[in-house]
Amino acid sequence: MHDVVIVGAGPVGLSLACELGLAGCSVLVLEREPEPGSAMKAAPLGMRGLSAASVEAFYRRGLLDSLASVSGGGEDPAGPSLPRRGGHFAGMMLDPAKIDLTPEPYRLPSPVPGLVMTNLEEVEAVLSERAAKLGVDVRRGVTVSAVTQDEKGVVARAGTDAFAARWLVGCDGGRSTVRRLAGFEFDGTEPQFTGYTMHAAITGLEKLRHGFNLTPTGMYIRLPVEGHIGMMDFDGGAFDRSQQPTREHLQAVLRRVSGTDVTLDEVHIASSFTDRAMQTTTYRQGRVLLAGDAAHIHSPLGGQGLNTGIGDAVNLGWKLAATVHGHAPDGLLDTYGGERHPIGAAVLDWSRAQVAIMRPDRHGHALQGVVRDLIGTRDGTAYAFERLSGSWIRYDLGGEHPLVGRSAPDFLLEDGSRLGDLMRDGRGLVLDFGTDLRLHAAAKRWEGRIRYAAGPASDDLGLGAVLVRPDGVVAWAGDRRPDPEAFERAASRWFGDPDPTV
CATH class of the missing domain: 3.40.30.120 (Glutaredoxin)
Incomplete structure (x- = not known):
């Protein structure tokens, strides 16, 4: 019997596996995909931005150099249209020159960059290597079909195979099998739009402006990699992942939201998504827990999904390890949901707010004008950047000092060592x-x-x-x-x- 079985070998599942392995737990990871890489995880479609909070987590475990080496030294390939130290809210870019961090009273200089542009394949490669060194057993091509538990442990079944553990964590994505099998309640709001991301050969590409472009009919994004386009079509989420978008469909959507007559000559790869925003009412059912997209889903606006999931894993890992080793104080494991559920709820609302502003109607356009004015100010830019970087997060741990519950500053000691x-x-x-x-x-x-x-x-x-x-x-x-x-x-x-x- 393993201490912990993790279902899902994406960045969240592997992050959690590394935390547990570092603490000396016996960990088994089950992943349904037979191979670790895929076109959807590699650049350009797999490109993601790791927030300062996520990069801090890599830094504190000595993984920042490995991440930077596979991610081009942490340099942002986006160029001036997508600034490294900025971000956006509903497609409205923040001005890096207006991001002033000096008012933060407990911030110290650190080698951690504000953002690392990478892709899912590279993040998983770094975490997989660390997990292997820690003795984590990762088995691929295993599809979990049943989960049962009692007061002593939990069993995940895949065909005729049974995998027993003291605890099980579902990190198996937005369509989580573990969430369904363990009976978690999933509640939220239905989608307003269908989003698409594709890599294509395009005639008339010069007609599409670089960066994020809000239009009277939706939004499109021209990303730095030639032919990498994102689109949001406010169709009520009518087109989802159950369908494979055709070239003709993608061309019609792109022409509609961009207001141009561009032509898709060939679609190399494409995927769709929606802004459906859902969250489980609890992150724990007995000996089964959830983390990442298995616990909360929303649109990818602002890149919050990956970062929120890594935050879940880092918060849960040490608490679950202490529980496994028998020295956890009463109620420690329950603080995982107590601390992370409100964060997930706030991220869902952050996503919903962006969708409301992006709506291609007179109400949405009116909101866009107000928000553009607000984020054009230094205070407005600072507020949005704080949310995007993760520095807004503070857990309510009691305690009178304003630093309690926040991420620790990177104190530099006289001997040259840092907190990280x-x-x-x-x-x-x-x-x-x-x-x-x-x-x-x-x-x-x-x-x-x-x-x-x-x-x-x-x-x-x-x-x-x-x-x-x-x-x-x-x-x-x-x-x-x-x-x-x-x-x-x-x-x-x-x-x-x-x-x-x-």
Whole structure:
């Protein structure tokens, strides 16, 4: 019996597998596709932007260099029409010159870029290599057809094969089999449009403007790769993935939304999607959990799906590992849904808001004018960029300090080490900027679960010490003379009882 079976070997499933493997769990990943690569995952159709929050997760596990090497050093191939440090809201581009990060009081310089442009195939390659090194067993060509569970464990069945584990996590995408088999309730809103992405040979391509283009009849996107086009047709989501779009259909849609007479000579590859926005009411049913698109789906506007899924995996991994190893405090695993479900709901609303503004009617056009004015201001640009980068996320962990619940700043210690460097082993971390002997003695009681590091920082933000969870979230922040008892309460809350032998 494995500790955890993960269904789905996409970026979310592999991210979770790496987190669990790093924590010493026995992990089996089941993937229905027989091969890891596909044209839909490779460039250009598989191109995705990893937000700062997602890149931080790779950085803290020592994977940023590997990701940059397969992604062209993190450089954005989009050029001036799709700026690296900007993004868009409903196709309205943010001005990078108006993105001012100085008002963020707990931000520190970091080697983490604001955005890494990559593709799904490259992300999966980096994670697959790490998973293999951690002893994760990935089996491809396995289609799960049944899931049963009791108080002791869960079994996933694929044909005549049965895979038993203590826990099972569905990371198997928007049409999740695990979600259906385990009986999760899926609720949300129906689509307004059908979206298309294609790579084609086009006569009259010069008639299509680069970048995002809102039109009176929808939106089209001309991306940097020659012939890579995206379209959104407000047809009520009438055309979905159950149908393969023909060249004639794609040409008709492109002509309608672009207002041009371009001709598709040949379609190399194409796919469709909708803005259906749905979320499970809970992320856990007994011993079965969901993460990524299995738990929430929405339109790909703003690239939030992949980033939200990675956030799910990083949040869940250490909590599930602690539960497996038997030192999780009561209720720790339930904080996964408690923290991530509101994030998923907010992302769905972010997507819905963009769809409402894009509607090709007088109401949509009126909203576009108002929002263009707002995001044209520095405050408006900062708000939108904060949402796109993931820096808006703060979990309600109690605690009075405004840093608690946020992603930890990348503190630089006097010896040259950074917070990100100290988190590669997947443990929690306490940084003691004042080398307080009482705090050191208290931290040693959780030595196997919390790493202790001491020394002055180039900028300690006025703090004496911080406790950081394995997912990079600040769990406690102490002043210049930190209270060891306050630290112990926070450590017990998130890491369980201390080692009785220390």
